[in-house]
Amino acid sequence: MIKAGIMGATGYAGAEVLRICASHPEFEVAVITSDSEAGQQIADIYPAFHGVYDNLVLEPHATDSLLSCDVVFMGVPHKAGMLHAPRLVEAGVTCIDLSADFRFAHAADYEAAYHVQHAAPELLERATFGQPETNRAALDELAARHAAGEAVIVGCAGCYVTASILAATPALAAGFVNPNAPIIVDAISGITGAGRKPSARTHYCSGDESLEAYGLPLHRHQPEIALSYGRTLSDAHTPVAGDASVRPAPAHVIFTPHLAPLKRGILATVYLPLAKDAEINDASLHRAYEKAYAKSNLVTALPQGVWPKTGAVAGTARAHVNASLNPNERMIVAMAAIDNLGKGAAGQAVQCANIVFGLAEDAGLGGVACAS
Ligand SMILES: NC(=O)C1=CN([C@@H]2O[C@H](COP(=O)(O)OP(=O)(O)OC[C@H]3O[C@@H](n4cnc5c(N)ncnc54)[C@H](OP(=O)(O)O)[C@@H]3O)[C@@H](O)[C@H]2O)C=CC1
Numbered sequence: 001m002i003k004a005g006i007m008g009a010t011g012y013a014g015a016e017v018l019r020i021c022a023s024h025p026e027f028e029v030a031v032i033t034s035d036s037e038a039g040q041q042i043a044d045i046y047p048a049f050h051g052v053y054d055n056l057v058l059e060p061h062a063t064d065s066l067l068s069c070d071v072v073f074m075g076v077p078h079k080a081g082m083l084h085a086p087r088l089v090e091a092g093v094t095c096i097d098l099s100a101d102f103r104f105a106h107a108a109d110y111e112a113a114y115h116v117q118h119a120a121p122e123l124l125e126r127a128t129f130g131q132p133e134t135n136r137a138a139l140d141e142l143a144a145r146h147a148a149g150e151a152v153i154v155g156c157a158g159c160y161v162t163a164s165i166l167a168a169t170p171a172l173a174a175g176f177v178n179p180n181a182p183i184i185v186d187a188i189s190g191i192t193g194a195g196r197k198p199s200a201r202t203h204y205c206s207g208d209e210s211l212e213a214y215g216l217p218l219h220r221h222q223p224e225i226a227l228s229y230g231r232t233l234s235d236a237h238t239p240v241a242g243d244a245s246v247r248p249a250p251a252h253v254i255f256t257p258h259l260a261p262l263k264r265g266i267l268a269t270v271y272l273p274l275a276k277d278a279e280i281n282d283a284s285l286h287r288a289y290e291k292a293y294a295k296s297n298l299v300t301a302l303p304q305g306v307w308p309k310t311g312a313v314a315g316t317a318r319a320h321v322n323a324s325l326n327p328n329e330r331m332i333v334a335m336a337a338i339d340n341l342g343k344g345a346a347g348q349a350v351q352c353a354n355i356v357f358g359l360a361e362d363a364g365l366g367g368v369a370c371a372s
């Protein structure tokens, strides 16, 4: 078994990692942390864990118990990941960070998006972006370094970014999209996306029976989406393969997040203007989506004409995607549905850890949503 710790196990994402690990063949959770509820059993906070994790007691985040783990999942807020990672890595512990702190390859990009100085830029060299379907080669390279004895870091892609990337990447990579025109991303999230602590915007009376946009004009996820799209567009239109010093320009992205009265789920709808010379039809567009995800057990291009819905992936690490062509406006409309806590957080974190530890990438992630 692989000894796992979960930092921030009282949070929604950390608790979801704990739930997945309950039926994971290799990751055995030995340490869980919280400062606010240290000393309590996790089952007293989340009753679902009675009979599953009896006697698993929360320790403070600074506990030395984490240092004896093989892997620590960090379900902690942005700015906390980079403060805790150095001590763990120093002790030889591989970190799967769900915060934004290790998602960017360059500290300057992180600092521009999060308006804070990176506290551990020297660790970025040990880290890679945790979005397996679009960054598999880098994760495999990280797995090789881990197998050679190095403690490594995965900066897991966040929920909106995962849905936006999965929806658009097949069209971007196929060269169908105009690299110079704005791409519009409208994404709708369930309320667990905002974490466990309610705010004026997310508490029951505000969030229930209501749908609202927020975060305009520049939500912090816009730069992550624009950088990812920019890289894919550059590879498709002006490849600079093998030259790591060339940094593709971010794509032009208008991103508007919305909050919906759902517990879990994200539906991202992406409007992609066709490249001038793109001659495609619905069938060839659909073939590109099928081909992009043909090898994935967790991401499914739905049959032509079937559109993703959040209920069909809720509680799972799966994603459903599809796209449609609007020939009159020369526009592709692409969609992805995920569970923000599943493929958008804990499910993807476990998928990344599976890859780093040389396991089947979907180990422990085979669950299917309740039929609805
Ligand atoms: N919710 C979601 O859908 C998604 C979340 N994420 C990311 O996952 C991370 C956790 O999110 P979420 O579970 O929603 O958040 P929550 O607010 O629900 O939980 C936060 C957790 O972090 C712990 N924590 C707070 N401050 C610190 C600190 N300084 N050092 C260590 N731990 C700390 C808290 O512990 P304590 O009990 O001590 O307060 C708590 O367990 C965030 O970075 C978030 O962006 C990523 C994708 C989707």
Ligand SMILES: CC(=O)N[C@@H](CCC(=O)OP(=O)(O)O)C(=O)O
Binding pocket: 098, 099, 100, 157, 158, 159, 160, 161, 189, 190, 191, 192, 193, 194, 195, 215, 257, 259
């Ligand atoms: C509904 C809601 O408030 N969502 C959060 C994003 C979810 C999240 O945790 O951010 P990461 O994906 O970067 O980890 C927000 O808009 O800030």
